[in-house]
Amino acid sequence: xxxxxxxxxxxxxxxxxxxxxxxxxxxxxxxxxxxxxVDQCRSAEKKSDVLRGRSMVNLFYESSTRTRTxxxxxxxxxxxxxxxxxxxxxxxxxxETLIDTAxxxxxxxxxxxxxxxxxxxxxxxxxxxxxxxxVNAGDGSHEHPTQALLDALTIRRRKGHLDNLHVAICGxxxxxxxxxxxxxxxxxxxxxxxxxxxxTLLPSGIEELGVEVFTDMRAGLKDxxxxxxxxxxxxxxxxxxxxxIREFFHFxxxxxxxxxxxxxxxxxxxxxxMNRGVEIDSDVADDIERSVIREQVEMGVAVRxxxxxxxxxxxxxxxxxxx
Amino acid sequence: xxxxxxxxxxxVNARLIxxxxxxxxxxxxxxxxxxxxxxxxxxxxxxxxxxxxxxxCQGACLAPGLVDMRVSLGEPGEDHKESLRSAGEAAVAxxxxxxxxxxxxxxxxxxxxxxxxVARRARLIGLAKVYPYGAATQGCEGKVISEMGLLSNxxxxxxxxxxxPIADPQVMRRALAxxxxxxxxxxxxxxxxxxxGGVMNGGDHAxxxxxxxxxxxxxxxxxxRDMRLVKMTGGRYHAAHLTxxxxxxxxxxxxxxxxxxxxxxxxxxxxxxxxxxxDYRTFAKLNPPLRGEDDRRAVIQALKDGVIDCIASDHLPxxxxxxxxxxxxxxxxxxxxxxxxxxxxxxxxxxxxxxxEVLRALTVAPAKRLGLPGGTLAPGAPxxxxxxxxxxxWKVTADRLKSKSxxxxxxxxxxxxxxxxxxxxxxxxxxxxx
Numbered sequence: 001x002x003x004x005x006x007x008x009x010x011x012x013x014x015x016x017x018x019x020x021x022x023x024x025x026x027x028x029x030x031x032x033x034x035x036x037x038v039d040q041c042r043s044a045e046k047k048s049d050v051l052r053g054r055s056m057v058n059l060f061y062e063s064s065t066r067t068r069t070x071x072x073x074x075x076x077x078x079x080x081x082x083x084x085x086x087x088x089x090x091x092x093x094x095x096e097t098l099i100d101t102a103x104x105x106x107x108x109x110x111x112x113x114x115x116x117x118x119x120x121x122x123x124x125x126x127x128x129x130x131x132x133x134x135v136n137a138g139d140g141s142h143e144h145p146t147q148a149l150l151d152a153l154t155i156r157r158r159k160g161h162l163d164n165l166h167v168a169i170c171g172x173x174x175x176x177x178x179x180x181x182x183x184x185x186x187x188x189x190x191x192x193x194x195x196x197x198x199x200t201l202l203p204s205g206i207e208e209l210g211v212e213v214f215t216d217m218r219a220g221l222k223d224x225x226x227x228x229x230x231x232x233x234x235x236x237x238x239x240x241x242x243x244x245i246r247e248f249f250h251f252x253x254x255x256x257x258x259x260x261x262x263x264x265x266x267x268x269x270x271x272x273x274m275n276r277g278v279e280i281d282s283d284v285a286d287d288i289e290r291s292v293i294r295e296q297v298e299m300g301v302a303v304r305x306x307x308x309x310x311x312x313x314x315x316x317x318x319x320x321x322x323x
Numbered sequence: 324x325x326x327x328x329x330x331x332x333x334x335v336n337a338r339l340i341x342x343x344x345x346x347x348x349x350x351x352x353x354x355x356x357x358x359x360x361x362x363x364x365x366x367x368x369x370x371x372x373x374x375x376x377x378x379x380c381q382g383a384c385l386a387p388g389l390v391d392m393r394v395s396l397g398e399p400g401e402d403h404k405e406s407l408r409s410a411g412e413a414a415v416a417x418x419x420x421x422x423x424x425x426x427x428x429x430x431x432x433x434x435x436x437x438x439x440x441v442a443r444r445a446r447l448i449g450l451a452k453v454y455p456y457g458a459a460t461q462g463c464e465g466k467v468i469s470e471m472g473l474l475s476n477x478x479x480x481x482x483x484x485x486x487x488p489i490a491d492p493q494v495m496r497r498a499l500a501x502x503x504x505x506x507x508x509x510x511x512x513x514x515x516x517x518x519x520g521g522v523m524n525g526g527d528h529a530x531x532x533x534x535x536x537x538x539x540x541x542x543x544x545x546x547x548r549d550m551r552l553v554k555m556t557g558g559r560y561h562a563a564h565l566t567x568x569x570x571x572x573x574x575x576x577x578x579x580x581x582x583x584x585x586x587x588x589x590x591x592x593x594x595x596x597x598x599x600x601x602d603y604r605t606f607a608k609l610n611p612p613l614r615g616e617d618d619r620r621a622v623i624q625a626l627k628d629g630v631i632d633c634i635a636s637d638h639l640p641x642x643x644x645x646x647x648x649x650x651x652x653x654x655x656x657x658x659x660x661x662x663x664x665x666x667x668x669x670x671x672x673x674x675x676x677x678x679x680e681v682l683r684a685l686t687v688a689p690a691k692r693l694g695l696p697g698g699t700l701a702p703g704a705p706x707x708x709x710x711x712x713x714x715x716x717w718k719v720t721a722d723r724l725k726s727k728s729x730x731x732x733x734x735x736x737x738x739x740x741x742x743x744x745x746x747x748x749x750x751x752x753x754x755x756x757x
Contacts, residue, residue, distance in 0.1 A: 020531065099647055119649035120533035121603030140651065142533025177533060204536055205527025 011310050015127045015134040018143035019184040027152070027185060033306035034153050034299070041077065041301055051312055052079035056112040057105060059085045060137070064116055066272055066297065067137050067147075071114045074304035080112065098122060102129035111315065112308055115139075120177075133311035135304075141175050141203075147271055148181035150303040152189065154296050155226060158267055163190030168220050168262075169211075170196040171230035171252060171279050174203045174241070178271045179230055183209050196220035198252065200241040217252050221261045228269045229254055232279045245278050255281040259290070267292050325449030328706070328749030331355050333371040337380035337710065339363070341387060342683035343699030352385060354706040357748040362700045380710055383743055386682050388420025388451075388707035390698050391663060392587060392689040393563055393635035395486070395656070396422075396453070397727070398444065399437070400429025405640035405727045407441075410660065411450025413725040415753035417661040418742040419636075420707040421690070421697055422451050425485035426458040433458035433469045435477040442478050450752055452707070454480045454695060459498045459509055465490050468498050472505050480693045481561070483510035486610070486639070486655075488545060490516060495549065499558025508693065510561040513545040513570070514611065522651055524597040524612040532603065534650060537612050539567040546573045553582050561692060562586040564637050566611045568621030575630045585692050586630070587684075589637035590659060590666035591732065593622045599732055605646045605653035607732040609637075623675050626684065633689040634681075636663040640728035658726045665738035668713055672739055678713060706749040715741035 010029040011022075019027070040046060056075045058068050068084060075082040096104075098117075105113060110132040115123045120140030127134035138144040156162055167186055173179045173195050186193050193211045195202065207213055214220030221227060232248065242248045254268070268284060268291045276282045285291055335351035339362060351366030352359060353375065368377055391414070397405035414422055424441065426432035432441060432455050445453035457479030461467045471482055482502060489495045489511060502509050518541040523529050525536025546562060550573060553560045565571060565586050577584040591609055596619045599607035607613060625631040639656030646653050659666075667685060670676040690698025697707045721734040745753035 097644075097647075098649060117649065119651040121651075122649035124603060125649055140533050140649075141535075180531070180533060203530040204525050204538070205530050208527035209530070 012314070014311065014314055014316070016145050016307050016311060017124050017127060017134065017136045019145045019148050019181045019188070020143065022184070022188065024188050024190075027149070027188060030149055030303070030306050030310065031153050031156060033310060034149065034303040035157070037302040037305040038299070040305075041298070046077050047079065048077065049079035051309065054079070054111040054312060055081045055083070055109075056114065056308065057083045057085055057110055058114045058137075059101070059105070059116070061087050061115075061117040061122075062138070064137070066300075067116065070297070070300040071135075071137060071304050074301050074308055075112070077301070078305055078309055080308070098126060099129055102126045106130040106132070111312055133315055135307060135311065138177055141177050141180070143181045144177040145181050146300070146304055146307060147178050148185040149307070150296055150299040151182055151228065151269060151271070152185055153299045153303055154269065154292050155267065157299075158292060159225065162186065165191045165226060166194070166224040167191050167226040167228060168194045168196055168224045169228045169230065170217065170220070170254065172201045172232050173197045173206065173230065174201045175233055176230045182228065183211055187211070194220050194224065196252070198242065217258055218261055221258055224262045224266055226267050226269060227254060227259065227262055229280050231271060231273065232275055234275070249278055253277075253279055253281060254284055256284060259284055266290065269293065269296060272297070324447055325750065328354070328356050331360070331372055331375035332378060332749065333366060333368075333375045334378045334380055334385060335366060335368050335371075337383055337385035339700060340384050340678055340682055341700040342679050343387070343687040344701055345679070346700070347679055351380075352700055352708065354749045357706055359700055359702055359704050359706050361702055383710045383712055384678075385700075385708055385710050387686045387699050387704075388697060388709050388745065388747065389418050389663060389685045390421045390423075390689040390695060391419045391636045391638070391660065392423045392633055392693060393589070393637050394422040394424050394660065395427065395639040396424045396441075397640060398428065399440065403727070404642050407444050407453065408448050408450070409725060409727040410638070411445070411448050413658070413660040414451035415745040415747070416725050416742060418664050418709040418711060418745055419451050419660055420709065420745065420747050421454060421695060422660075423454045423456060423480060423689075423693060426456050426483065427463055427485040427487065431458050431463045432456065432479070433461050433463065433474070435473055438474055438477040438479050449750070451747065454478070454693070456481055456483045456485065456510065458482070459484050459489055460494060463487055465494055468494065468501055471498075471502055471507055475505060475507055480695060481508040481510050483563070484512070486512060488512050488514045488516065492548060492552065496552050496556060499552055499560065500556040503556060503558045506559065508559045508561055510563055511545070511549055512563050513542050513549065513565070515541045515545045518544065522608060522612075523600050524614050526597070526615065528597050532600070539569060539614065539618070542567055542611055543569045543573060546570050550577045550582065550584070553577070553584060554580070559583045564589050564592065564611060564635070565631065566592045566614045566622065567618050571621055571625040571630050575625075578630065585632040587633035587635045587689070588622050588626070588631050589635055590663060591637065591657065593619060593626065594666045594669060595619070595732060600650070603650040604732070605648065605650055606657060606730050606734070608650060608653050608655055609657055610655035623670065626670065627675055632684065632692065634663070634667050634684040635689065636660050640726055641730045642728050646730050656730065658724065658728055658731050660726065661724050662719060662731060662733050662738070664711065664742060665719075665740040666733065668740035669738070671713065707747050709745040710743040711741060712743060713740050715739065717741055
């Protein structure tokens with residue numbers, strides 16, 4: 001099988017650790033590749049063998065069902081052998097350090113390592129210690145690049161473009177890696193991004209990331225094309241960033257009335273899992289006309305296939321491995 | 324116990340730099356056993372007693388040994404990170420002849436026995452002199468003030484909870500007031516912990532890295548509180564390692580108001596800013612954290628104005644196991660004994676301070692504030708000094724440093740200023756070869 005090693009305008013890196021610093025054409029390359037995989041996922045025969053014989057490990061230090069499953073499916077549909085390692089089943093519980101785990105996995109000659117970790121920067125640290133491609137599946141409050149890519153793919157397929165769209169990202173921006181990756185991606189692609197949250201859930205200096213800040217949800221939602229809700233992370237609210245869920249929903253939950261201020265064809269997005277009645281009203285979340293939440297999940301598999309495929313292609317030893 | 328120096332030695336043909344006596348001249352130093360007997364332009368070959376051994380300094384700078392007023396030693400308790408010996412070797416290689424060590428050891432330095440243990444161990448090793456801080460509160464727990472009077476009699480030079488703030492205002496009030504009874508100095512790590520809780524400077528850089536921030540206010544608020552307590556009690560106060568522009572304004576106002584207040588900073592805070600933690604470089608994870616560029620410039624300005632009195636290395640050894648971790652989990656701190664001089668000399672090479680001013684902050688200023696002997700070349704002072712070439716260029720290489728731990732944020736940095744020899748109590752304890 002003969003394939004080009006790289007193309008001039010494609011995604012050029014060995015790993016996908018974050019969106020920050022990527023050029024628009026590099027992002028577009030991944031989205032274009034993902035578009036092609038959407039059809040494969042919708043056909044009866046979903047599995048190809050382009051990467052047969054390759055192996056991939058999902059190393060999840062934080063619990064996750066949908067992201068892990070999505071990566072697993074993506075890997076399998078490309079023909080890779082996929083192994084899941086959760087915290088409970090691995091030697092992480094026995095006190096092995098991140099770097100020791102990396103060294104151990106490295107000795108197993110993996111091609112792709114997908115990592116989720118509770119600490120910002122942990123995935124980058126791991127990537128410095130292994131020879132295989134590393135995909136960040138979420139690190140602390142830092143980045144969740146495949147989520148931003150799948151969100152962008154969802155929007156692009158619905159709206160036809162990303163530039164000049166008005167996107168509102170609402171909720172717990174402070175702790176959200178999804179918000180950060182989306183801000184980097186959408187601003188890079190020419191969208192206008194607003195963040196909407198109470199002051200306690202806005203990270204310091206967020207304006208420097210090129211977004212407009214709103215603390216009044218009604219003002220923030222006015223005439224937007226996309227309403228992107230963030231999950232309120234109950235487990236991280238211990239420092240009482242908000243007085244109560246009831247009060248939060250009153251001012252920052254998405255309901256029909258607030259949604260009416262957005263453009264009539266505005267799309268509703270949520271990275272899941274949703275807290276119904278906390279950040280989003282069930283009625284809105286299930287609105288088939290407006291909510292693209294299920295589509296996001298579908299795009300997730302395609303985006304991850306594109307990322308895995310591209311990273312394996314970019315591996316310095318690809319030619320040897322394929323021979 | 325090392326051999327005591329005997330006889331007379333004349334160090335001639337040197338550029339004498341002694342901030343205590345405002346001396347910057349070509350000349351020499353004559354020592355008799357452990358003490359400086361004469362210094363100045365008249366100490367020349369042929370002008371000294373015939374039995375004196377003559378050492379030609381070949382034009383090198385000769386200055387009082389550096390007095391490093393903030394050093395964490397591994398002993399007792401954590402000697403896998405640093406021992407008194409390895410710290411002593413690092414110190415003399417850096418021109419440091421006196422170190423003042425923090426009480427956060429295991430056990431903490433809060434009893435006469437521990438004070439004496441540290442002093443005795445250091446004397447036996449015979450490298451840099453070690454003066455301990457006494458814990459300001461028992462066990463450095465911040466609850467009950469320690470036996471400050473007795474600890475002082477045993478040799479504690481000042482009182483602090485070291486890397487921990489004296490957080491409770493009532494306890495701080497008591498420490499200042501009780502300390503004032505005996506004229507003792509209280510040294511504070513100014514951090515309001517209820518506000519800090521992060522891992523790097525708060526702001527957009529932390530937001531981009533997804534790391535929790537330590538706002539400047541955590542430092543400023545604690546200092547502002549302390550200034551009121553100093554005023555209330557008439558205590559003597561020293562603020563350690565200040566980093567923010569606004570903190571320096573607080574100190575400036577306190578000094579103008581006549582309070583007995585001084586402060587220091589560490590080379591990290593005028594040589595680096597928060598960008599040094601990019602890519603999650605844990606060797607630049609410090610507490611207080613590296614701040615913004617405006618703060619870095621303000622620290623330099625305050626050194627120029629004399630608002631900052633002293634420069635201390637803030638040497639805090641950490642081994643690989645506590646640094647090769649995700650940024651959130653890694654320990655705070657960096658080593659600094661061997662880079663104290665060359666990084667501080669950047670202030671001179673960059674035209675911010677004169678050589679005399681840089682050395683003042685490193686020698687006589689901390690010595691005077693803590694009541695230590697040394698820090699000057701004046702006759703009668705202990706023969707603690709070092710020879711250096713302020714211009715000689717070299718590159719910091721972590722692996723070649725003498726500290727047991729190699730956690731320096733300056734690895735690979737080109738610097739100027741080489742220590743050529745270090746003399747303590749008349750004994751040559753370090754010579755640079757090559």
